[in-house]
Amino acid sequence: MGSRSFWIVADVTEHSHKEASGYHYFEFVEKDAITNRIVAKIKGSAWGNASQKIRFFLTVTGRKFTNNMHVLAKVRVNYHKVYGLSLELEEVDPHYTLGVIEAKRQETLHRLVTGYPDTIELIGSTYQTRNGRMELPPVISRLAVISSET
Numbered sequence: 001m002g003s004r005s006f007w008i009v010a011d012v013t014e015h016s017h018k019e020a021s022g023y024h025y026f027e028f029v030e031k032d033a034i035t036n037r038i039v040a041k042i043k044g045s046a047w048g049n050a051s052q053k054i055r056f057f058l059t060v061t062g063r064k065f066t067n068n069m070h071v072l073a074k075v076r077v078n079y080h081k082v083y084g085l086s087l088e089l090e091e092v093d094p095h096y097t098l099g100v101i102e103a104k105r106q107e108t109l110h111r112l113v114t115g116y117p118d119t120i121e122l123i124g125s126t127y128q129t130r131n132g133r134m135e136l137p138p139v140i141s142r143l144a145v146i147s148s149e150t
Helices: 049-061 094-115
Strands: 005-018 023-031 038-046 069-080 084-092 120-123 126-129
Touching (some): 005 038, 038 049, 049 084, 049 094, 069 094
Parallel strands (some): 038 084
Antiparallel strands (some): 005 069, 120 126
């Protein structure tokens, strides 16, 4: 029987990375959107070409593949009579994760602007804070250092 691959959306938890071998072990979990409680989980692993895909993920996103990361991953189902059912990572889409990060960023900025209008405001497409509105003092051009000889 041929092995088929599937794209899944999940959060990563229990991640560990064996540097010497390049192996990654973790769990894929699905969380309830309202309570954030885990409703499903399965073991996952990555090695070989998938480890290189994880390195590429870091390069593109600037973030490590690690716990509490929401990912779109291409996986293959494995079953071992001793270790049970698991998913082997084949690929991870960094652009999906970047989109999730940007959406959370926009949501946070919106909450700040509406909840703290005296502290942060949106002017055009730029967010401005009190610190950003402060005038900077002139640049210090002379400096004296007074100390003992020793």
